[in-house]
Amino acid sequence: MNFKGTLPTLILQALAEEPSHGYRIAQRIKARSKGVLDFKEGTLYPALHKLENEGLVASYEGVEQGRTRRYYRITKSGKAVLTKDRSEWRELSRAVTLILEEA
């Protein structure tokens, strides 16, 4: 399913649960949507860099099973943006559901 435009919000949500590396973020989004939201993983990193440039996530190097990996964590302003995105999404979703149920 195409969910263009919502990927940054989904990344912020995944990182709000716990700091993570790119591959795990992708897997978490796919698993949490039960495979409905299937996106091209090559687009995940540009989205992460954009969030990092905007100061919504921060990156650091961590070691997992002896391998150095780049981890990302959500920042304070990232949390604020996520809260705003969440309420906007609920409002939009409610409005669309109302219209579709009327049809």
Place this chain on the structure above:
Amino acid sequence: MTARFETPLDSWIGRATCDLSLDSAAQVRAEIVEHFESALETAIVAGTNAADAERAAVAALGDARAANCQYRKVLLTSAEAKMLREGNWEARAVCARPWLKTLMQAVPAIPLAVTFVMLSRGEAAAARLPFLASLALFMFLAAPFLPVYTPWRGRVYRAAKWAALIAVFVLAFGADSLKYFWLIASCLWIPIWTEATRMSIRRKLPVAQWPKQLYL
């Protein structure tokens, strides 16, 4: 002679990093290889054979050109990295020749002095041109020496610079400014292009990494 084989992953990375700066390309390579290895490992643990796992991991990355398009919006391109390296020519020139600093600061003062001389002679209309030249020269030559080293001061300086440039042309051409718009546009395309590239770099680099010229 040794044959050089390019793996599907190398080919994907090559296309995804097209036109990116060397540092950006290295960063993309590192993160994609890391991602690819994790995907491969997970698939092999799940019982997929190595060749199929590799194919699936590359396919999961999606279209390399689409990724390249997005990477270019968030990471430095080779042209931007070049501008960043070479864009501080004033600072490098001044460091190499200290007398140049005095000269760069003095040059705008010359047409300003001419302006005052003309004004003292009552040639107010003619004094307009040396005044405009002084203003334009000041905006460009004195900029590296101004205390512009915070994003806010940078915004103020850039607004003043563009207001001064437009004012120079409006005052120089008067009522014919619109008629000579083609001339103004052709004179300003290099500063406009430089400004657009700097804007793009500012979006991509954290403020802590901005060199002096990015504030201007």
